[in-house]
Amino acid sequence: MQRAGAKRGALPARFFRAAAPVLAADKESLLQLRRRTGLPILQCRDALQRCGGDLTQAEAWLLEQARRQGWSSAPVARERPAREGLVGLLREGPAAVMVELSCETDFVARTTEFQRVVAQAALGAMELCRRAPPAARACSQHFLQPEELAELQTGPGGGPLSEELALAQGRLGEAVSLRRAAWLRVRPGAGFVSGYAHGGPAADPGSGPVALGTLGALVACGARGVARGGARVAALEALGRQVAQHVVGFAPRRVGRARERRRGGEEEEEALLAQEFLHAPGRRVGRVLRAPTPPPPPVSAGVTRGR
Known part of the structure; x- marks a missing residue:
């Protein structure tokens, strides 16, 4: 012009x-x-x-x-500690993911808005798990690194999860963040992954297949040579869920062995297999898992807490 x-x-x-x-x-x-x-x-x-x-x-x-x-209220919310929140568990085939989102109050954690974002984070983590190359071992676990958390999507074909977190923070007026995420998977035919979410809110259609709770655990169990869909598989998966409940309740630090050496005159209680089983008082987890019907001992276990 x-x-x-x-x-x-x-x-x-x-x-x-x-x-x-x-x-x-x-x-x-x-x-x-x-x-x-x-x-x-x-x-x-x-x-x-x-x-x-x-x-x-x-x-x-x-x-x-x-x-x-x-x-x-985001600028103010960023200054306040976020000590509440929820975990989200999602199983798909021989893999499962668990995410933990934090907020400031239990009231916000009970809102459908917050629960929807937890479900989206779980879907995004599962999509990342699908794209990960297969591991050489029968069981593998991966804790997402900060750069992976920042790149998560809301699911297949979805937008950036970071945008949804920012929107939720704006609508809810509290700091909302994805603290951590992990997946646990087994090689097809080598076993299965069970999970348990404790203290979750009432079922919300917006969360879909994602289980919500304040505490959660994933446990991988070896079960070779068992055809999927049978009664035996159902029994094994039910036992796996019980082990996941035990992990939530007793918080073992490692799988360990059925009998641990005594330290300082007291039996080591940090190993999963050495602990008294939550669902069978008087029997150690390792002994229960060595019985003829249950599967072999878990090849891995993971736990995360929402608080």
């Missing part, structure tokens, strides 16, 4: 030069604004566009909108 009265042959004047940095939003400013406010990327981009790319003005504008519309 040319300004009125401009000489012929002169370079055209650009009326929107100041807007160029906004339209090509500075990625670093965008990420920094999101970290400061905890708000979704789209809202942060809109704020930068409205404020000509000025980070300080954009943050002030977002905070003012938050106060007016009541859609976020």
